[in-house]
Amino acid sequence: MSATTTTPQQELGVGRTTGTRRTLEKGPSGWLAVPALAFFMLFAILPLLGVLFLSFTRWDGLGEIKLDGLSSWNTVLADPVTGNALLVTAKIMFFSFIVQAPISLLLGVFTAASQKYRAALAVLYFVPLLLSSAAVAIAFKALLDPNFGLGPGLGLPFLAQDWLGNSDLVLFVVVFVIAWQFVPFHTLIYQGGVRQIPASLYEAAQIDGAGRVQQFFNITLPQLKYTMITSSTLMVVGSLAYFDLIFVLTAGGPGYSTRLLPLHMYLTGFKANDMGAASALGVILVVIGLALALFLQRLGGKNRNASQLEGA
């Protein structure tokens, strides 16, 4: 993850103060990557190759693994549930981003300032980050229960909807719960980003007569470009890994309404015991994840290593 959160400024700063001219030109020694790379080979590339191999087999998890050509792929690609899972994943990804990004950005900017009450509020905002996804899901499942939950308990009919049992409603409930859990994390990223913006930029803007709104749009937002890319990448790629929360909250239901791709993969592999098809789904998941991550990196533009601090 370090690769995603190190900003160009930090790297350049390190080079300037501690490095020699040589490291400034070529970057730090390639040997630094060895431990991470070895770990990654062992725990990611190797299993990935295993999954790729399994996708060309039939295996029920117990007996022999039988080579079976493309039949698992045919099963997966012909199954309408796979298409639906992709659609559900795309919807959750889209709505999660639309909901989380603006809230986290505004909260991040808000909590970055140094007043005491903001620090106190920031602590409150971060509480959901301390809870595990399973705990969050169990809590919301109990709160949203149409017969014993918050609505019937407090006698508030509008809260007594069938939140998790209504196929049209459930997707938005899931997006809400995901946002509740992950907005604090992205707020933290934005808070860090905002605090790195040199105060001199704002001072100069004030002298030029810029108001708060103008400062936000002309200084804060452009300066947060890379923070946004980092946060967005985590949000979008992270949507491909929403599993625990949804599994506990809805188990993919009702019907297939919240059965997104990772959940579909799990249920295919460990409920229906079709490891071949589940592996094919896993490969699809990895390809989509890589493609999205690369795409979001491209958004940064070609001169992404250039300093954003010119004139500072």
Place this chain on the structure above:
Amino acid sequence: MNNLKLRTAGMAVSAAALSISLVACGSSGPAGTGASTDSATMWGLTGGDQPVFQASVDSWNKSHPDSAIKLDFFANDAYKTKVRTAVGAGQGPTLVYGWGGGVLKSYVDAGQVDDLTGFLKENPDVQSRYLPSILESGVIDGKTYALPNNKVQPVVLYFNKEVFEKIGAEPPKTWDELMALVPKFKDAGVAPFSLGGQSKWPDLMWLEYLVDRIGGPEVFANIAANKPDAWSDPAVIEALTKIQELVDAGGFINGFSSIAADSNADQALLYTGKAAMILQGSWIYQGMKKDAADFVSSGKLGYTPFPTVEGGKGDPANVVGNPSNFWSVSSKATEDQKKTALEYVKDGMFNDENVQSLINSGAVPVVTGIEDKLAASPDKDFLTYVYGMAKDAPDFTLSWDQALSPAQGDAMLANLDQIFLKKITPEQFASTMNATIGK
């Protein structure tokens, strides 16, 4: 430029790691409780029998300190996936808790469980203590691979007597009476039926009973025998149509598709009076006895067989459910572990103490000669009812999701969920399920 490539690669790599971590999580399997220790291991289910198994193993360990058993419990739905993964990875417990049927057959086919036929021959006392029809459920191709370990579990229609008295209704004897009750309860502001729809298997109890009442046990026997187009049997279509009519009439409680049976929320709806009836296994009696002791002991809990269907071929005394749960012995366990496990099955299980504690928990043990003990129990009404139901049933059909192969069972539950949600028609259900035959 170099830097850019590196970072792009780093990002790609971390993204991949995110996705892969899911796969890794799933396949890493359980840790700690596997064959790493020398003692025999046993996995059971939370709720219901948990205290009974715990007491039995505790007393065994006290009297056999050299061959102690390590016991762990898991929630039902989670257990079913966990144990299979563990057994497949050679990390399963010595004593594997199961339901018999298609899942047991898949273990047998993969050579993961031991043949216990010889053990039964050497120990005729063990063989003779069981009700013979129930022992039969652990037999695959003429060999015994699983021995019953707890209680008979027919599916029963429970009702809340207080709610019935309030609107002056009688428990339904026929399907038409059942449908006629639906608007009466709805007008009184009570849901006619509770249902743990998110867990999906409670949905199945409706299909199992309706198909049996309409077409008799042969219909499912054909399905289980993988006969082509067996799912298109008119009895299956009619049963599914009746289910959808009941859904349309508002027979099931608001939000049933988000209620999980593992959390016992479905039975809570019955004893809190929010629902009038529930179709569930006999095991929920144990749960209600614990969670709603007053409700059960004051006689407010009623129970009745599943209603008949007019013109149906099935015997109204037929029962669906689980004949029992079973222990199988893992073939991957060490000789010492196997020896301990079999000694426990022989001497620790169904001794007087174990039988009594099962009865005290509100369950009917699967052994012979317990009529007196049942009659002496404070729960004698329910226990003798269940015992008679299981003993006198002309046919006791094993829960379909356990009887079928895991792949078929999963597809069936997923599609039945769609039937309850009215996303597919009975005909679509039949054609989708016909495609899974033989898988």
